[in-house]
Amino acid sequence: MPADSDEQLAPASANSVTFVFSKKTALWDDKHTSLLELAEAHGLSPDFSCRSGICGTCACELISGDVVYFTEPLDVPDEGMVLICCSRPAGDVKLKI
């Protein structure tokens, strides 16, 4: 994990979210609703449309870890993919963003 990647203060136990393409790591904070919002808060601009789990636009590859959906996606994403607009990390995750 790059040491200089996270500028936020977060509890030591917070889950880390690594955006692999962007070479950024963030600590999850419950002030964000979704992984998409976390990515945006760190200056990233993943594609999206509905932001509610129905269109699939924000689907991205989950390299490691797991997510929990706070809104059930309309369609289950393909194996290894996650919708970041309606999910949060369950433990440390690495995303291909």
Place this chain on the structure above:
Amino acid sequence: MYLRNTWYALARGDELGEGLSPFTVLGEPVVAFRKRDGTPAAIEDSCPHRKLPLSMGRRDGDAIVCGYHGLTFDGTGSCIAAPTQARIPSTARVRSYPVADKWGLVWIWMGDPSTADPAKIIAIDNHGSAGWILTNGDSMVCGCNYLYLTDNLLDPSHVAWVHVSSFAAPGTESTSLEVKPTDSGVIVSRWMHDRQVPPFYAPLVKFKGNCDRLQHYEVRYPALGINMSIYTPAGQGGADKVLPADAYRMVSYHFLTPVDENTTRYFWLQHRNTDAEDAEITAQVAAGARRAFEEDRVILEAVHRGMATKTSPHLDLALDAGALRFRRNLQALIDKENGASKS
């Protein structure tokens, strides 16, 4: 593909009479008429000889005589005369469809006739209750797939742009929506608080000033829309409240019958709890509904054309959550029905 084991509205009750009325339902030709006892009958509108529509023939009692060579079919689809033959061909038979009168409409069952139960035609809550009135409603033909109409009937947001002169009011463009799948369909709803009463309802509600307003958009499988509007004085409405006596309720029922993949017959009724005896208000409400649904028709026909001929991708918005959930669940029911009929 369509859901078949369900009641679809075929026609307004007064459309059927002694004459032979042709329809297309789920892509199938149907001829309907009223028998001498007044009950409706519907059979396949296609003579099994050379497929001339039987609706081009003539009535003979409760039977239809084909206008080509006189093959004659009764209301059950059985051939009862073949004048050119010594014997009636054993294969001379057309399909018959269960039909029933209810709510001023004639309903048709396009699926397995043995499972048709008229008691399962949609119920209208509060029908016959004191103070309520059911208007006869009206119908139109829309040049779009029926699922664009179910989309529309699960989309409270569009009123802010499509129905500016009727149902729109501040709040309709951005108040968030609650999507609730049920066993029979999907409900998309929201309460909006302390808002203006929109133009269509302003002369109808029984209080002055701002309102709390419910938009309840429900579609039951496969294509029955229930659109409930409740207006209370501001501060008195909400999902957790006992509504006051002067709460205004209007329920529009929308019955969508696929003619084919590109055309839908759209029937509606309205049921309200105020001014039951006032024919002028009834006429005003009916005219307002027709005007609003014409606004929908223009949009949805263009949406159908736009989606059918698109040259770039379309996208989905959060407001589509209910409509897309409905489409998924309906498709699963259709797949299940097809699987069951094949096995």
